[in-house]
Amino acid sequence: xxxxxxxxxxxxxxxxxxxxxxxxxxxxxxxxxxxxxxxxxxxxxxxxxxxxxxxxxxxxxxxxxxxxxxxxxxxxxxxxxxxxxxxxxxxxxxxxxxxxxxxxxxxxxxxxxxxxxxxxxxxxxxxxxxxxxxxxxxxxxxxxxxxxxxxxxxxxxxxxxxxxxxxxxxxxxxxxxxxxxxxxxxxxxxxxxxxxxxxxxxxxxxxxxxxxxxxxxxxxxxxxxxxxxxxxxxxxxxxxxxxxxxxxxxxxxxxxxxxxxxxxxxxxxxxxxxxxxxxxxxx
Numbered sequence: 001x002x003x004x005x006x007x008x009x010x011x012x013x014x015x016x017x018x019x020x021x022x023x024x025x026x027x028x029x030x031x032x033x034x035x036x037x038x039x040x041x042x043x044x045x046x047x048x049x050x051x052x053x054x055x056x057x058x059x060x061x062x063x064x065x066x067x068x069x070x071x072x073x074x075x076x077x078x079x080x081x082x083x084x085x086x087x088x089x090x091x092x093x094x095x096x097x098x099x100x101x102x103x104x105x106x107x108x109x110x111x112x113x114x115x116x117x118x119x120x121x122x123x124x125x126x127x128x129x130x131x132x133x134x135x136x137x138x139x140x141x142x143x144x145x146x147x148x149x150x151x152x153x154x155x156x157x158x159x160x161x162x163x164x165x166x167x168x169x170x171x172x173x174x175x176x177x178x179x180x181x182x183x184x185x186x187x188x189x190x191x192x193x194x195x196x197x198x199x200x201x202x203x204x205x206x207x208x209x210x211x212x213x214x215x216x217x218x219x220x221x222x223x224x225x226x227x228x229x230x231x232x233x234x235x236x237x238x239x240x241x242x243x244x245x246x247x248x249x250x251x252x253x254x255x256x257x258x259x260x261x262x263x264x265x266x267x268x269x270x271x272x273x274x275x276x277x278x279x280x281x282x283x
Contacts, residue, residue, distance in 0.1 A: 002138060002198040003073035006066075006190065013069030014186065017062045020223070022182035024058025025161070027230045028095075029174050032165035034237060035103055047103045051096035053230055054161065059123055059185055060091040061223055063130055066189050068212050072198050075136045078209035083133035087126045094122025102162055112166070116159025123185075124154045127192050135207035138200040146195030150188050157184030 007014065028050040035046035064084075071077070098119035102111050127150070131140065161184075164177040 002075065002200045004196065004198055005071045005073070006069060006193050008069045008071045013066055014190070017066040017189070018182050018186045020065055021058050021062040021185045022178050023227065024053050024056065024061065025181035025185070026175065026178035027227070027234065028054035028058060028161075029164060029168065029177055030234045031230070032099065032103070033169070033174065034234075035099075036166070043103065044100075047099045048096060049230060049233065050165070051092055051099055052226070055092035055095035056088065056226060057223065058181070059095070060088045060126065060130075061219065062182075062185055063087075063091075063127060063189055064215065064219060066186070066193075067130070068216070070193070072136060072138070072200070075138060075198070075200060076207055078135040078207040078211060079215065080133040080135060080209050083129060084210075084215070087130040087133065090122060090129065091126040094119050094126070097122070098158060098162055099165065102166060112159055112162045115162050116155055119158030119162070120151065120155030123158060123188065124151045124192070127154075127189060131192070131196065133209075135209045136198070136200075137202060137204040137207060138198050141197045141199065143195045143197065146191060150192035150195060153184065153188040153191055157181065157188055160184060 031046050031050035031053060035043045035050065038046055098115035101115040101118065128147075134140070161181050164174075164181065168174055168177045
């Protein structure tokens with residue numbers, strides 16, 4: 001059994017991973033707050049932005065930053081690029097599925113749990129697909145009980161995220177919810193990592209694929225661009241309270257227009273009879 005180290009750079013990678021998870025969760029919750037008071041295409045757009053923030057920054061970027069601290073004694077680790085990208089797509093898609101499931105209805109506990117199960121299984125799939133994207137001269141196995149625990153944590157975390165997205169209001173409450181979501185997401189990741197066991201086979205061919213540093217520069221650039229764009233959109237858009245007040249004002253104006261009685265129509269005036277020139281002189 002090979003020696004596995006999840007903290008090659010000490011606390012740096014887990015702290016950075018947690019901060020990225022909190023950042024993505026906070027941006028996602030700010031977007032879902034605006035989705036609550038929007039309708040139609042506007043709501044769908046806000047939910048899509050929330051899925052990008054939570055799925056991309058809050059989950060997948062957290063996963064990859066945490067993987068930068070992963071090493072196996074005496075082994076070179078490479079990453080299969082298509083599988084790694086696919087894991088990112090899965091993270092965004094499953095978060096979008098959960099948010100859209102509860103975002104266009106009066107969601108009760110049953111809908112939140114259903115969406116949480118969909119998201120949780122999807123997030124776990126993203127994690128283990130990302131692990132399967134690793135190439136090394138060895139065999140990776142997992143302890144089933146810890147894998148099951150990581151899936152349970154993912155489902156609970158996803159259900160909590162959906163509940164926060166629907167219920168949490170206010171700046172402090174939203175920040176607190178993001179901190180809790182960060183703990184849940186990173187906890188799921190490191191639980192899944194603790195389940196892994198590596199057996200080296202030095203007679204295998206050298207691994208192929210990209211190194212972690214090959215992803216690092218594009219990843220940092222993409223994180224910056226996506227985060228700045230999302231922050232700009234959220235900052236320029238009205239707050240949830242402002243959007244709610246505006247929606248209530250429009251609804252009040254519409255209601256007054258509907259109950260106002262219509263103006264009475266004047267009866268048409270009869271045209272005056274025409275008189276011939278001879279009748280003018282006779283008159």
